[in-house]
Amino acid sequence: MSRPAVVKALWGAAVLVLVAGCSSGGTEDRPGTAPPASTSASASASAPASPTGSGAPASGGRVTVAGTLTEGLKSPWGVAALPGGDLLVSSRDERTITRVNGRTGAKTVLGEVPGVVPGGEGGLLGLAVRDGWVYAYLTAASDNRIVRMRYGGADGDRLGAPEPVLTGIPKGFVHDGGRIAFGPDGMLYAGTGETGRTGLSQDRSSLGGKILRMTPEGRPAPGNPFPGSVVYSYGHRNVQGIAWDAEGRLWAAEFGQNTWDELNLIEPGRNYGWPEAEGRAGRSGFVDPVAQWPTSEASPSGIAYARGAIWMAGLRGERLWRVPLSGAERSGEPEAFLTGEYGRLRTVVAAGGDRLWLVTSETDTRGTPGAGDDRILRLEVR
Numbered sequence: 001m002s003r004p005a006v007v008k009a010l011w012g013a014a015v016l017v018l019v020a021g022c023s024s025g026g027t028e029d030r031p032g033t034a035p036p037a038s039t040s041a042s043a044s045a046s047a048p049a050s051p052t053g054s055g056a057p058a059s060g061g062r063v064t065v066a067g068t069l070t071e072g073l074k075s076p077w078g079v080a081a082l083p084g085g086d087l088l089v090s091s092r093d094e095r096t097i098t099r100v101n102g103r104t105g106a107k108t109v110l111g112e113v114p115g116v117v118p119g120g121e122g123g124l125l126g127l128a129v130r131d132g133w134v135y136a137y138l139t140a141a142s143d144n145r146i147v148r149m150r151y152g153g154a155d156g157d158r159l160g161a162p163e164p165v166l167t168g169i170p171k172g173f174v175h176d177g178g179r180i181a182f183g184p185d186g187m188l189y190a191g192t193g194e195t196g197r198t199g200l201s202q203d204r205s206s207l208g209g210k211i212l213r214m215t216p217e218g219r220p221a222p223g224n225p226f227p228g229s230v231v232y233s234y235g236h237r238n239v240q241g242i243a244w245d246a247e248g249r250l251w252a253a254e255f256g257q258n259t260w261d262e263l264n265l266i267e268p269g270r271n272y273g274w275p276e277a278e279g280r281a282g283r284s285g286f287v288d289p290v291a292q293w294p295t296s297e298a299s300p301s302g303i304a305y306a307r308g309a310i311w312m313a314g315l316r317g318e319r320l321w322r323v324p325l326s327g328a329e330r331s332g333e334p335e336a337f338l339t340g341e342y343g344r345l346r347t348v349v350a351a352g353g354d355r356l357w358l359v360t361s362e363t364d365t366r367g368t369p370g371a372g373d374d375r376i377l378r379l380e381v382r
Helices: 005-022
Strands: 063-070 076-081 087-091 096-100 107-112 124-130 133-139 144-150 163-169 180-182 188-191 211-214 231-233 239-244 250-254 260-266 291-294 300-306 309-314 320-326 335-337 345-350 355-360 376-381
Touching (some): 076 345, 163 188, 163 211, 188 239, 239 309
Parallel strands (some): 239 300, 300 345
Antiparallel strands (some): 087 096, 188 211, 300 309, 309 345, 320 335, 345 355, 355 376
16 A cells, blocks of 8 residues: 555645754654555665675565555554564553554554653654563653563463563664564574663663673673673664674664664674764774665664675665675665555564565654554565
């Protein structure tokens, strides 16, 4: 279902005002300005420059929207897959977790998570599932934090009371990060934001503007680069997408400020530059991104790995990006799909083989919701 052209035209005029008002304010997740495109997959007309050592042409990906799993979700943010294929979906603003049947799309609200204080970009954010626990990254009254709740996973089961895993992550009206996931090593990873206070990113004693790595109980994970700390990498502005490729390497999507959004290959203990660098700076001591985009074409949130590529959901860019990988570099130019067809895209989740789940984000106060929003789409990719 394509977004109405007249609505997009009206937003084009509005965005001129919004961008002027927000360009220095750090609110990266703005209404999109991308023109509508065909529902067939198409390459971006403005692909970023090739990274060092990579000049290969795009490898020709393809995306097919195989159907809609479910509709009528409100401010969906985090998604976690249960054993058996059902999905758990968080509502950022309604503070609820909903179970979605992976075959029929039927929705069951499991309950409201106590202690969530929505506001701005904060609320009930990322989800992860492990060993009978549902983990959630949320905004509380005093901080952002990670909690876990017991959940049996059977029909009729309800969430248990939340138990703190990690507290004291800085909170703000913007840049709250929020994505969590368990890595191949069994450790819990979290992407955080610097809440608009740029100095937090370079402060290794702060949990803001970082990627964190911890045990399932919230303790510093063995082998972390800074002894006694959950900090895994630093110098980030606002990390909302994390995923591992087939070789077990960690990738992260990051919001830029006014110029470049980034896809980074994450290495322990490394400095990713913010606020001293945005995009490829080529400066000693900072890690340059593997790929970068103008902020109007991305504002990346969730990412997933499938079929030899990172797939990245774009909010302001209103498109799904495919970044083919080879080693620590791209093997071709990023390609854009679904541009403007489903509005803002929040989360993408690998569903095995050539399948992805893609979650839209039109009901989060910055979109233009239509009938059926928000929805989870079934994608087939190559």
